Amino acid sequence: GATYVLTEDITADGTAIEIGAANIALDLNGHSITYHNKDIPAETFTDKWMSYVHKGAVGIKNFGHSGLKLLNGVIRQGAGNNTGNSESTGFIPVYTRSVGDITIAGITVDYHSPQNTGVRIRSGKNNVEVHHNVFVDRGCKITNRHSAAVRALSFLGDRGSNYRVHHNLVKRTRQMGLLGADVLHHNEVYVDSWSVNSFALSPWKVGGKAHHNRVFGTGVNVQGFGWGESNIQIRKNLIHLEGINTGKNRGKEGWGDQDSMNGLRVTNYGKGGQKRNKLRYSDNLVVIKCRGGSQARGTEFFSDVSI
Numbered sequence: 111g112a113t114y115v116l117t118e119d120i121t122a123d124g125t126a127i128e129i130g131a132a133n134i135a136l137d138l139n140g141h142s143i144t145y146h147n148k149d150i151p152a153e154t155f156t157d158k159w160m161s162y163v164h165k166g167a168v169g170i171k172n173f174g175h176s177g178l179k180l181l182n183g184v185i186r187q188g189a190g191n192n193t194g195n196s197e198s199t200g201f202i203p204v205y206t207r208s209v210g211d212i213t214i215a216g217i218t219v220d221y222h223s224p225q226n227t228g229v230r231i232r233s234g235k236n237n238v239e240v241h242h243n244v245f246v247d248r249g250c251k252i253t254n255r256h257s258a259a260v261r262a263l264s265f266l267g268d269r270g271s272n273y274r275v276h277h278n279l280v281k282r283t284r285q286m287g288l289l290g291a292d293v294l295h296h297n298e299v300y301v302d303s304w305s306v307n308s309f310a311l312s313p314w315k316v317g318g319k320a321h322h323n324r325v326f327g328t329g330v331n332v333q334g335f336g337w338g339e340s341n342i343q344i345r346k347n348l349i350h351l352e353g354i355n356t357g358k359n360r361g362k363e364g365w366g367d368q369d370s371m372n373g374l375r376v377t378n379y380g381k382g383g384q385k386r387n388k389l390r391y392s393d394n395l396v397v398i399k400c401r402g403g404s405q406a407r408g409t410e411f412f413s414d415v416s417i
Contacts, residue, residue: 116141116183122167123148126185129172136170138183138217145169146201146223147188158195163207166200167192169219174208176235182216193224196254197266202230210235210270218244224251228262228283236270240291245280252285255305262299265290273314280310287311287325289336294320303329306363311347312336319343328352330360330369333410334396337376340387347394349373355402368405371398375410 113135119142120126126145127136146167155161169185172178185203194200203219206212212231219228228245231238245262252259258266262280265273275291280299287299287310299310310325312318315338325334325347334349351371373396378384391409398406 113137115139116143120144121147121188123188123190124150124167125171126169127171129170129175129178132175133177134175135179135181137181138185140183142184142186143169144186144188145203146190146192149190150192152192155195155200159197159199162195162200166194166202168201168205169203170205172206172209176210176212178206178209178211179213180204180215180217181213184218184220186218186220187222187226191223193251193253194226196225196256197258198225198227198260198264199230199258202227204229205232206230206234207232208235210237212238212240214240215242218246220246220248222248224249225253225260227258227260227264230258230264230266233267234265234269234273236272238265238270238273238291240275241277243278245278245283247280247283249284250304252305255285255307260285260305261287261289263288263290283308283310290314292318294318294323296322298324299326301325301327301329301332303327303332303369304360306331307333309333309336310349313338313342313344315339315342317341319345321346323347325349326351327371328354330356332371333375334373335375335391335394337386337389339385340389342388343390343392344374344394345390345392349394349396349398351396351398351406353398353400353402353404353406355404368403370405370407371400372407372410373398374408377410377412 121144273291
């Protein structure tokens, strides 16, 4: 039930702040937290998951304490350069697990290490609002583009209801932007794609809505908006993509020197394999310019009897 107000900048070699009780408001008061300022020995991480969760270095860590308000300041990764696991766990600016009633507002997260994510909400409970934040991804390495991959904002695992993500600025992401909220609106996302399947925005797969967002992107393989299972609505968004020739200096996959820019995409993996019903895309503007042999698709809708 307490409010904590930062009165000066903080620098930590490992984790900076851990939330230890429910209903905490943490006001950074315009100050900066620098975490992970030194490398952690690789032998510290003895398995794929839990050693990264418990022995990594994060900015703000919250395990199981609902009612968090995180406000008004900068959380910046320091000189450490450890690589997160395949889910990008270990060195995230903001990491919560099994927490509900979360508000994150007015925060800038700034991170750079290989396989990393800006904000991770793992196994979240009900009522999450992320708004008026800035995400800055300075990295250019992705060791595993699958699973939770590299995202500005990541909802992972079991989830509750009422997730709202709005009025955020993703100044740069090397792969994905803001995915998985029930409602995504008035966000602005800049994708600098370093891997296949770099999605800027996608709402929750059942009943999700995305409207009045702006997407800008370039690189290997950008998708403005992806798809879901049923009853999603993607409307009144601007998607502006610039195709370039990235050559062979980005990632391990691709189409030779041909990079692919896609505004709206629906894909089915395996004939008749997945549910794709009542997906509505309306009143969106897609602008794509290509050079250097890059490829443009305003819509990339996979044709299959199951869709």
